[in-house]
Amino acid sequence: MKNILVLMTCMLILTGCPNEKEIKETTDSLLQKKIEAMKAIGSADFSFEGLMKSQDYFFDFSEKVHLMKEDDKVRARIKKMIKTNGADSFCSDFVLPLRTWQELSKYCQGAGPNKCSTDMVEYQMILNKFFDLIGNDLASSLKNNQNCN
Amino acid sequence: MKKIILLICLISTQVFAGDKTAIQLGDVVKRVSEKNYNVYENALKVYQAKTSIEKARADLLPRLNIWSIAKIIIDPASILDQMSDIAPFLVPANWFRLEEVKLLYLAEKEGYRALWGNEVHQAKILYGHLVFDEILLRHIQDSIVEMDRVHRIVKTREAFGGVKQGAARDIEIKILGLHEDEQNLQVLLKEERDQLSYVLGFSSDVELLLSPVPMPDFTNLKPIQSKEYEFRVLSMSPERRQFDHFLSALSQVKKEIEYSFLGSSSMSRGVAGGIFDNLPNGNGIGLGNGAALKIVDAQKELMKTQKLGVEETLKRQLRAVTNQFNSDVLNFNNFKRRVELSQDSKNALLRRIQLGENVDVLELSEVSRNQIQAETALIAVQFRTIIGFDRFNRLIFNEDYSMNPPVIDSLKGVKP
Numbered sequence: 001m002k003n004i005l006v007l008m009t010c011m012l013i014l015t016g017c018p019n020e021k022e023i024k025e026t027t028d029s030l031l032q033k034k035i036e037a038m039k040a041i042g043s044a045d046f047s048f049e050g051l052m053k054s055q056d057y058f059f060d061f062s063e064k065v066h067l068m069k070e071d072d073k074v075r076a077r078i079k080k081m082i083k084t085n086g087a088d089s090f091c092s093d094f095v096l097p098l099r100t101w102q103e104l105s106k107y108c109q110g111a112g113p114n115k116c117s118t119d120m121v122e123y124q125m126i127l128n129k130f131f132d133l134i135g136n137d138l139a140s141s142l143k144n145n146q147n148c149n
Numbered sequence: 150m151k152k153i154i155l156l157i158c159l160i161s162t163q164v165f166a167g168d169k170t171a172i173q174l175g176d177v178v179k180r181v182s183e184k185n186y187n188v189y190e191n192a193l194k195v196y197q198a199k200t201s202i203e204k205a206r207a208d209l210l211p212r213l214n215i216w217s218i219a220k221i222i223i224d225p226a227s228i229l230d231q232m233s234d235i236a237p238f239l240v241p242a243n244w245f246r247l248e249e250v251k252l253l254y255l256a257e258k259e260g261y262r263a264l265w266g267n268e269v270h271q272a273k274i275l276y277g278h279l280v281f282d283e284i285l286l287r288h289i290q291d292s293i294v295e296m297d298r299v300h301r302i303v304k305t306r307e308a309f310g311g312v313k314q315g316a317a318r319d320i321e322i323k324i325l326g327l328h329e330d331e332q333n334l335q336v337l338l339k340e341e342r343d344q345l346s347y348v349l350g351f352s353s354d355v356e357l358l359l360s361p362v363p364m365p366d367f368t369n370l371k372p373i374q375s376k377e378y379e380f381r382v383l384s385m386s387p388e389r390r391q392f393d394h395f396l397s398a399l400s401q402v403k404k405e406i407e408y409s410f411l412g413s414s415s416m417s418r419g420v421a422g423g424i425f426d427n428l429p430n431g432n433g434i435g436l437g438n439g440a441a442l443k444i445v446d447a448q449k450e451l452m453k454t455q456k457l458g459v460e461e462t463l464k465r466q467l468r469a470v471t472n473q474f475n476s477d478v479l480n481f482n483n484f485k486r487r488v489e490l491s492q493d494s495k496n497a498l499l500r501r502i503q504l505g506e507n508v509d510v511l512e513l514s515e516v517s518r519n520q521i522q523a524e525t526a527l528i529a530v531q532f533r534t535i536i537g538f539d540r541f542n543r544l545i546f547n548e549d550y551s552m553n554p555p556v557i558d559s560l561k562g563v564k565p
Contacts, residue, residue: 051380067251070202113547115377117384
């Protein structure tokens with residue numbers, strides 16, 4: 001029985017590895033996409049290619065928020081990440097500041113129908129949804145952070 | 150007895166007479182969203198995909214039966230054989246399956262949005278065609294009346310030798326041709342009405358009464374630059390976004406194989422997972438895993454190619470729609486001028502007849518035909534412009550298409 005218990009503990013530790021790897025891959029990829037989007041919007045690159053680069057971030061972010069809505073575990077994981085790393089680090093790593101998004105929004109709302117995707121147009125709304133999902137305390141710490149605004 | 154038979158006849162006429170329902174173009178989106186059979190079917194599929202997430206999550210919890218408990222009591226070491234039943238959460242492949250189910254649910258939702266958009270667009274096109282054909286029918290009927298008038302004049306003149314023999318016969322041939330057009334159009338209208346009532350989810354005995362389509366100010370419409378909307382078309386396209394979700398799900402499939410040495414998953418990928426059914430599962434620390442990963446990589450490449458195909462098709466569709474729309478907008482004044490000129494020509498000839506001048510009646514029938522054609526072309530271009538702009542809105546998911554299709558709870562009348 002003792003052997004079984006030892007074996008089960010080893011299994012628990014071993015099976016934790018893919019979970020950690022998964023989180024790292026997800027966060028690295030979102031960070032990379034955020035950097036690309038910031039670069040494109042910052043240089044006012046609203047060409048087809050520039051917008052496509054920015055779209056990668058907005059699509060990924062809204063996909064993650066949708067998944068968070070469906071899964072308590074993902075919510076818990078994100079909350080833990082914010083608590084551990086702090087609002088400053090979380091905002092600068094994963095959240096595209098609203099002021100940057102506003103630059104993009106100005107281009108989108110030019111003459112004629114909106115020129116951007118729903119993920120871009122509704123970014124502020126999706127971000128608010130994200131704040132609702134993480135709870136008031138954490139949300140207010142992110143809302144007050146300069147890197148998120 | 151006679152009275153009773155009469156009463157029965159009266160009641161049966163009332164019972165079997167089709168209901169008449171008045172609808173407007175504005176009702177089409179709501180009606181398609183709530184009553185269209187295909188939309189409802191797909192809403193149910195999305196509901197199944199969403200519920201698959203709950204199922205996959207529940208499958209991570211222990212699932213025991215009396216025989217497995219008995220086996221463990223007799224032989225505690227057998228607990229290791231039944232690890233996937235006793236502690237499915239210890240098998241990483243199961244978590245990846247859960248992630249796949251969630252991503253496939255998002256893909257299913259996109260598929261549903263595409264289908265809903267297409268059904269709404271089809272219904273709006275049908276509505277537009279129906280109203281256009283009704284106008285055309287009235288136009289043909291008016292033309293028949295007018296040609297009859299010309300025919301009478303020609304017949305009288307022919308009797309008195311004012312026109313060459315056979316002129317009345319030639320005009321009668323044209324009138325018969327118009328009657329033929331009238332009959333064909335009436336048959337087409339019945340077919341279109343049936344198709345529209347089906348798309349709008351009405352029962353077959355309902356007769357639809359359509360309100361006119363509100364016409365925009367065509368002279369104020371501006372051409373659309375297709376290049377400016379290429380990004381929006383691609384980024385909003387549910388067909389393309391579906392592939393993005395599939396590609397995300399494929400990354401999970403790959404991880405599932407990589408970690409299969411900790412056990413493989415027997416969980417279903419849900420209703421939307423059918424497209425991955427042919428992909429191999431990991432089989433522990435086996436030599437087949439390398440090949441299985443290559444198969445998944447190839448599948449990823451295949452889907453990227455399909456996504457590229459979708460993108461190129463969408464770009465071409467956008468260009469075709471905007472080219473036609475821009476051409477119609479720029480040429481609208483020509484169509485209008487053509488109607489004015491043909492009307493002037495006909496009125497001038499009629500005035501000359503009234504003044505007793507000797508007018509070539511065949512010329513009069515030709516002028517009348519020109520006017521009919523010019524008016525028909527103007528109406529056709531107006532409807533083509535409306536439908537073209539709606540197609541553009543469907544491509545960029547604008548206006549009526551900007552909302553999300555209804556979920557099953559709201560379709561069943563339950564608050565979601």
